[in-house]
Amino acid sequence: MSDSKTNTASGKGKVGFVSLGCPKNTVDSERILTQLKTEGYEISPSYDDADVVLVNTCGFIDSAVQESLDTIGEAIRENGKVIVTGCLGAKEDVIREVHPNVLAVSGPHAYDEVMNQVHEVVEKPVHNPFESLVPDTGVKLTPKHYAYLKISEGCNHRCTFCIIPSFRGDLVSRPVGEVLHEAKRLADAGVKELLVISQDTSAYGVDTKYKLDFWEGRPVKTRLTQLCEELAKFGIWVRLHYVYPYPNVDELIPLMAEGKILPYLDIPFQHASPKVLKNMKRPAHSEKVLERIKKWREICPNIVLRSTFIVGFPGETEEDFQMLLDFLEEAQLDRVGCFKYSPVEGATANELPDQVDEEIKQERWERFMEVQQRISAAKLQAKVGTIMDVIVDEVVEEGAVCRSFGDAPEIDGQVFLDNQVHLKPGEIVTVEIEEADEYDMWGHLV
Numbered sequence: 001m002s003d004s005k006t007n008t009a010s011g012k013g014k015v016g017f018v019s020l021g022c023p024k025n026t027v028d029s030e031r032i033l034t035q036l037k038t039e040g041y042e043i044s045p046s047y048d049d050a051d052v053v054l055v056n057t058c059g060f061i062d063s064a065v066q067e068s069l070d071t072i073g074e075a076i077r078e079n080g081k082v083i084v085t086g087c088l089g090a091k092e093d094v095i096r097e098v099h100p101n102v103l104a105v106s107g108p109h110a111y112d113e114v115m116n117q118v119h120e121v122v123e124k125p126v127h128n129p130f131e132s133l134v135p136d137t138g139v140k141l142t143p144k145h146y147a148y149l150k151i152s153e154g155c156n157h158r159c160t161f162c163i164i165p166s167f168r169g170d171l172v173s174r175p176v177g178e179v180l181h182e183a184k185r186l187a188d189a190g191v192k193e194l195l196v197i198s199q200d201t202s203a204y205g206v207d208t209k210y211k212l213d214f215w216e217g218r219p220v221k222t223r224l225t226q227l228c229e230e231l232a233k234f235g236i237w238v239r240l241h242y243v244y245p246y247p248n249v250d251e252l253i254p255l256m257a258e259g260k261i262l263p264y265l266d267i268p269f270q271h272a273s274p275k276v277l278k279n280m281k282r283p284a285h286s287e288k289v290l291e292r293i294k295k296w297r298e299i300c301p302n303i304v305l306r307s308t309f310i311v312g313f314p315g316e317t318e319e320d321f322q323m324l325l326d327f328l329e330e331a332q333l334d335r336v337g338c339f340k341y342s343p344v345e346g347a348t349a350n351e352l353p354d355q356v357d358e359e360i361k362q363e364r365w366e367r368f369m370e371v372q373q374r375i376s377a378a379k380l381q382a383k384v385g386t387i388m389d390v391i392v393d394e395v396v397e398e399g400a401v402c403r404s405f406g407d408a409p410e411i412d413g414q415v416f417l418d419n420q421v422h423l424k425p426g427e428i429v430t431v432e433i434e435e436a437d438e439y440d441m442w443g444h445l446v
Contacts, residue, residue: 059167062345149195192391250295270309308336308339380437400417402414417429
């Protein structure tokens, strides 16, 4: 750690900030940035102008680890004073082996520790809160009209391909009153869409035995269904991510049918072969999943289902892969992502026998994508001629770039409205869909 603290002539320390990784990391970054601003630090847009650089890392898969290490290296080269936090920070030895000169390292959601480390390097500014007001919503890294709402940390699952519990620990649910207070602040500040996230959203409250909390004088259980009922009262879009298909998910579908929350579920199924799912330590009932999807669609016909899958997992045979393709054909999911399995340092799947050859992984990935693109194209083609509400994300020279209720930002498709340059980000407008391809749609204002 540096002996002498830095302070700028302006009396305000300047902190450079780099945020990597998933939406959950984005929320951690927003919290740290909010605290820095609250204490009067300036956030520097460049390396050379900063008194110290803070890097919030990702460590989920090998490519993310490499990106984090490369970013730390760049910050050291450009600035020299670097503090590291985030998921990769849980493996301090990995960081220090490559970059022994980092000033300090902390793990994920270690907000107090990070701030103490910043204080060690850059003297806490003399701060006048009336000169530098941080908005009630805090500092957001997302556009003004949508925000991530993190409802818990950690995960009780031990999937063999995942090392997140070793970084973030077991499930810890936030008190429901605190979550709703944050949601209200965001809604009051003009946020039009909340993306509810955690490692395992449907397990919300399990660790607290669904403890009763209070919100605006009313008792509310720390449970996903009750949380969604309350979020619906803010009159904005509510979108659910990273939902395991537990039985309690069935309770959410009527809320979607009633228009209380968006009819959108992001459920990472990962595979359909019972043998592969067992090796992954995932719930292994694809027949039951198909039955439940059918029931969900009966209750809420316009529900949009997004999922992610892994091909080439150790031990996956051609027969297992064919089961996955059959599941895709049967489930007719709307939005699907697919990853080729890659070993992650520290994951137990690395020890599994029968690792799949890279060429076979690639060939299976291509076949998977071919099937899903056909399904996705047909799904979107069926929407041509329909009327729907869309939210405007940005306005460019050619027109407005929007999303439907079936599209989450940055991972799903978009709806393009040519020439509609008068619209504003965050506006929700009604459109008729004119055409579609495998991922995106085009329409005009109604």
